[in-house]
Amino acid sequence: MAIRKDANILTAAERAEFVAAIQALKAEGIYDQFVLRHANASMGDIHRCSAFLPWHRRFIFDLELELQRVSGNPNLGIPYWNWPSGGANVSMWNDDLLGGNGDAGGVVRTGPFRSGQWTVINSSGLPAGPLMREFGQNGLPTLPTQAEINQVMAVTPYDVSPWNMNSNPSFRNQLEGWIGPNLHNRGHVWVGGSMLPMTSPNDPVFFMNHCMVDKIWHEWQLRFPNQSYLPANGGPFGQNLTDPMGSTPSGQIGARPIDVLDSAALGIVYDGAAPPPPPQPLLIVVGANPTQADIATPGETDVFRFDIPAFGPHTMITSGPSDTFMTLFGPNYPNVEVTSDDDAGENFNSQITRNLSAGTYYLRIRLYSPNTTGNYAVGVRSDGTAPSPISELIVGGASINATISAANESDVYRFNITTENIYTIETSGTTDTFMTLHGPNSQIPEIDRNDDGGVSFNALIRRQLSPGEYFARVRHYSSIGIGSYSIRIIQG
Amino acid sequence: MADYEESFEGCTIEIIGDVDLSINGKEIDYQHDEGKNKFSSRYLPYTQYDSLLELARAIAKHTVEFSHVKD
Numbered sequence: 001m002a003i004r005k006d007a008n009i010l011t012a013a014e015r016a017e018f019v020a021a022i023q024a025l026k027a028e029g030i031y032d033q034f035v036l037r038h039a040n041a042s043m044g045d046i047h048r049c050s051a052f053l054p055w056h057r058r059f060i061f062d063l064e065l066e067l068q069r070v071s072g073n074p075n076l077g078i079p080y081w082n083w084p085s086g087g088a089n090v091s092m093w094n095d096d097l098l099g100g101n102g103d104a105g106g107v108v109r110t111g112p113f114r115s116g117q118w119t120v121i122n123s124s125g126l127p128a129g130p131l132m133r134e135f136g137q138n139g140l141p142t143l144p145t146q147a148e149i150n151q152v153m154a155v156t157p158y159d160v161s162p163w164n165m166n167s168n169p170s171f172r173n174q175l176e177g178w179i180g181p182n183l184h185n186r187g188h189v190w191v192g193g194s195m196l197p198m199t200s201p202n203d204p205v206f207f208m209n210h211c212m213v214d215k216i217w218h219e220w221q222l223r224f225p226n227q228s229y230l231p232a233n234g235g236p237f238g239q240n241l242t243d244p245m246g247s248t249p250s251g252q253i254g255a256r257p258i259d260v261l262d263s264a265a266l267g268i269v270y271d272g273a274a275p276p277p278p279p280q281p282l283l284i285v286v287g288a289n290p291t292q293a294d295i296a297t298p299g300e301t302d303v304f305r306f307d308i309p310a311f312g313p314h315t316m317i318t319s320g321p322s323d324t325f326m327t328l329f330g331p332n333y334p335n336v337e338v339t340s341d342d343d344a345g346e347n348f349n350s351q352i353t354r355n356l357s358a359g360t361y362y363l364r365i366r367l368y369s370p371n372t373t374g375n376y377a378v379g380v381r382s383d384g385t386a387p388s389p390i391s392e393l394i395v396g397g398a399s400i401n402a403t404i405s406a407a408n409e410s411d412v413y414r415f416n417i418t419t420e421n422i423y424t425i426e427t428s429g430t431t432d433t434f435m436t437l438h439g440p441n442s443q444i445p446e447i448d449r450n451d452d453g454g455v456s457f458n459a460l461i462r463r464q465l466s467p468g469e470y471f472a473r474v475r476h477y478s479s480i481g482i483g484s485y486s487i488r489i490i491q492g
Numbered sequence: 493m494a495d496y497e498e499s500f501e502g503c504t505i506e507i508i509g510d511v512d513l514s515i516n517g518k519e520i521d522y523q524h525d526e527g528k529n530k531f532s533s534r535y536l537p538y539t540q541y542d543s544l545l546e547l548a549r550a551i552a553k554h555t556v557e558f559s560h561v562k563d
Contacts, residue, residue: 043534120556128556138539166527177538188538196536197555 001267002064004215007079007092007208015097017071018079019112022204024070025063032121034063037247039123039199045246048165050158050231050239052176053217054257056210058248061266063207065252077268080215081208083143083187088135098205102133106193113204120194120202131203132193140182140189148181153220154301155180156364159230163239168370169301171220171227175213179370180299184213215270218263226336229257281305281334281362290319290377299370303334304363306380308356313383315353316363317345322374325366326350331359331406336480338406342368349376353383357409390414393472395423399488402474404431406482410475412443415489417465424490425472426453426460431483434475435459440468451477458485496545501559503552505545513548515558522547 010018025031038046038059046055060078068076079092086092093100099111107115108131115130122128136142152174159170165178177185187209188195194203201207221227232241241258248255253266260266281303284291293302308314308331318324327340338354338361345351348368367374391400393415402411417423417440427433437448447463454460459474474487496507506514513520522533522544530540531547535555541547552558 043537047537122556129559165525185538193554194556196538196550197557198534198537199556200538202556 001075001269002061002068002077003075003269003271004077004211005079005271006082006085007097008082008085008090010079010097012096014079017073017076018067019097021067021071021076023112025066026118028070030066032125034059035121035199035201036123036125037249038201039197041198041247043198044164044236045238048176048178050163050172050229050235051245051257053172053213054229054260055245055248057214057217057260057263057266058245058251058253058255060207060210060214061253061260061268062251078207078211080211080270081187081205083183083212084146084149086143092205092208098208100133101135102131102193106132106134108133108193120199123199128199133195133203134192136190136192138189138192138196140186143190144181144183144186149183149216151297151300152180152183153216153223154303155299156224156227157230158227161231161235163231163235169366174299175216175220181297183216184209187212214263214268218268218270221261221263226333229261284363284378284380286314286380286382288379290317290379292375292377293365294375295322295367295373298373299366300373301364301366302378304365304378305334305360306363307360308358311357312355313353314356314380315351315383316378316380317351318349318365318376318378319346320349320374320376321347322376323348323368323372324350324376325368326352326378327364328352328361329364330361331357333480334362354406355409356406390471393425393487393489395489395491397488399428399486401484401486403484404433404474404476404482409482410473413472413474413487414469415472416469417467420464420466421491422462423465424460424462424492425487426490427458427474427485427487428455429458429483429485430456431485432457432477432481433459433485434477435461436473437461437463437470438473439470440466443471500549501553503558505548505552507544507548510544513544515548515552520548520551 064078068074088101092098095111099108099113102108109115113131118131119127120129120131155169155171155174159172160167167173168179174180175183177183188200191205229241231239237243238246242256244255253259284304284306286306325342328338329336339352341350341352365378391413393413434451436446438446448461450459450461476482494510498505503515513522522531524531531544532540533547535551541550
């Protein structure tokens with residue numbers, strides 16, 4: 001088990017143990033092997049890509065195993081650099097841990113990794129001078145704040161096509177730092193010097209920076225257990241869930257993203273790692289005046305909640321001067337996406353109109369461009385108390401094509417029986433449907449139900465029916481499942 | 493299309509035809525994000541630059557392959 005602690009709260013003994021272990025690995029040549037593994041990796045294998053997070057999780061995990069070996073402490077964990085409390089004057093930069101900033105020329109002259117005690121290597125493995133640092137001197141003078149971390153923590157999904165530095169919305173891309181407030185990249189650039197090139201593991205703070213990145217990913221995974229690693233497939237080779245990642249040797253654990261998704265299973269424990277409470281969504285009252293809101297920080301996402309008491313058509317809409325992008329989640333699950341929209345409303349506003357079953361729904365609204373700010377208003381209205389007209393099935397007539405497009409959604413069909421006989425109501429297609437039959441002459445009494453009586457996972461009800469009006473209700477077998485199907489009724 | 497050459501931090505930066513970059517005679521691969529008009533290189537994986545010359549100067553200054561810092 002590796003216990004990873006805030007670098008600024010380590011005891012003197014813990015600091016000494018960590019420094020001694022790093023120095024022992026350097027003396028063995030093992031530390032430089034890690035520098036070369038990173039320095040000579042293909043750019044598209046480890047940065048600006050989906051595998052950025054799993055690749056580095058495996059990378060620091062491997063170093064941690066080596067630290068545990070040389071220290072003899074099986075619980076030794078890499079400390080994390082808690083950026084919001086990790087500025088230039090905090091204790092992690094003291095002489096008993098990392099040493100401090102570079103001198104006027106950038107050369108580190110203090111601490112255990114100072115000039116004369118620690119030599120960096122180039123990508124060929126040759127000595128290349130002293131460790132260099134230039135705190136805040138490369139265009140990014142400040143470190144990420146807790147508010148900025150919280151902002152990134154609210155972003156879903158994990159990643160999206162094109163799976164690179166232009167992916168948006170993307171938790172991975174925001175955490176890596178190409179969009180949004182810039183977290184990981186800022187750690188590198190703020191330190192500067194040896195932390196800027198591909199040989200950045202030359203500075204031991206590299207591992208603390210990535211330990212913080214990994215901690216944030218871990219907490220995001222806890223907060224959004226339904227948000228999986230993406231791409232599962234279809235992305236560039238080396239980036240998909242079960243692809244072997246580039247520049248990753250065989251080891252105690254596998255080299256695929258799927259092998260490192262569960263931090264706890266790897267024996268990693270973060271102190272004080274209880275995930276911060278998710279931002280409380282603002283409540284929207286259906287039918288009330290629109291709620292005023294604004295995106296004050298580029299890349300920010302606002303979250304709203306509203307309750308639907310009964311099935312029916314509803315419209316969710318933004319108004320105002322901003323180019324909004326809206327995503328609908330629910331019912332009752334804030335991470336189960338129903339649909340999204342960019343410009344269906346007036347000007348560049350978003351609008352979603354659809355039947356919603358009873359439950360709590362969530363709207364996430366951001367601006368289409370991650371680099372802009374702006375205000376808008378958002379509202380939800382009911383488009384009528386009655387649900388959409390019930391589709392009619394004709395005995396022996398054509399099939400009706402339909403789609404379960406939202407979690408917990410169900411479709412209702414009516415049909416008339418004029419002659420007592422045996423009838424078969426069945427669905428077809430690839431969706432796992434579940435059907436209940438109600439009547440006669442009322443939607444209330446359920447007289448039959450079926451899950452997989454038809455072909456494959458289709459529902460089928462075959463029974464004697466007396467004359468009257470009947471209703472068939474079709475839903476997905478899974479409460480969160482969606483998919484298309486066809487339905488028909490035939491005699492016999 | 494223009495050619496450019498300068499000495500920076502002890503390195504010779506050469507840009508031929510506005511596009512072909514070399515430092516100390518070594519050809520440097522880089523990416524140009526035309527949408528954002530930003531330049532980046534695997535040498536400096538955490539940053540983008542507003543011009544090819546800015547990128548070249550950063551590589552010359554910060555990468556251990558080209559920088560000339562000694563103990």
